[in-house]
Amino acid sequence: MELYLNTTSPYARVACILLMEKGLISKVTLKWCDPWADDAELLKVNPAGRVPALVTNEGITLSESTLLAVYLDGAFPKTPMLPDNQRAQVLHLAGLGQNLMEAAFNIVIARKHDGHKAxxxxxxxxxxxxxHRLLPQLESELGDTSPAVSLHLGEITTAVALAYLDFRLPEAVWQRACPKLGAWHAGIEARASFQQTAFV
Ligand SMILES: N[C@@H](CCC(=O)N[C@@H](CS)C(=O)NCC(=O)O)C(=O)O
Structure with a gap:
């Protein structure tokens, strides 16, 4: 398999962590690229020009981080990221995490192009x-939990979204209002898959 990615994309980081947590990363060639520079190879794989994009062993091209999780669980069922017995709950949390990521990402991109007036x-x-609505919701849902040994898509997406806030929007200082969520996040950030994919 091939994974197109860059070092600052939260979506690509989710894909990378999924592959690591499933024990598949050694089977993947990482194709580092700049999606904002219309990278020719990336455009062949994903005409939208966005990362992450995955090429399967059969040469099928896939995009969208959540769809990559669905594909990977189907093709490689060991260590499921969308476990059958908690599917609705995992998708619920993945949705909150994805929405947090998109809100933060859209703020960052708008600023990049239109400055702080955005x-x-x-x-x-x-x-x-x-x-500011998503963070307290996540605090109330996750604040009193600790991640299991095996992570799932909801936890991964949410934890990466929180790390992206720290990386790009440190002024959000969300840990002050959501200390339990901060402790939950620190626990996940200590895992090897998060350490090895830290934003740079
Ligand atoms: N919904 C997509 C979002 C992917 C996305 O927006 N990727 C960004 C990098 S963080 C990108 O490649 N942007 C380039 C562009 O929009 O042209 C996913 O979940 O994979």
Missing amino acids: NESMLGQRRWRAL
Whole structure:
């Protein structure tokens, strides 16, 4: 398999962690690229020009981090990321995590192109409000839990979204309002798959 990725994409980091947690990373050739530079090889694999993109052993091209998780669990059932016995709950959490990631990512991209005035725009303010609703929700759902030995997609997506906030939007200082979520996140960040994929 081949995985197209870059070092700052939260979505690509989710894909990489999925492959590590499933014990598949050694079977994957990592294709580092810059999705913002219309990388020709990436465009052949994903015409949308976005990472992550995966090429299967059969040469089928896949995009969208959540769909990669669905594919990987089907093709390599060991260590499921969407375990059957908790599917709805895992998808629920993955949805919250994905929404947090998208709110943060859209704020960052809007700023990159329009500067800090993007924060004051109607869309910018909607994204910040979404962030401030999602964080306490996650605190109430995860704050009193500790991740199991085997992680699932919901935990991975949420933990990567929180790490992306620290990386790109440190002014969110979410740990102050959500200390239990901060402790939960610190526990996951200590895992090898998170340490080895830290944002740089
Ligand atoms: N919904 C997609 C989002 C992927 C995405 O937005 N990737 C960004 C990097 S973080 C990208 O490649 N952006 C380049 C572009 O939009 O042209 C997923 O879950 O994989």
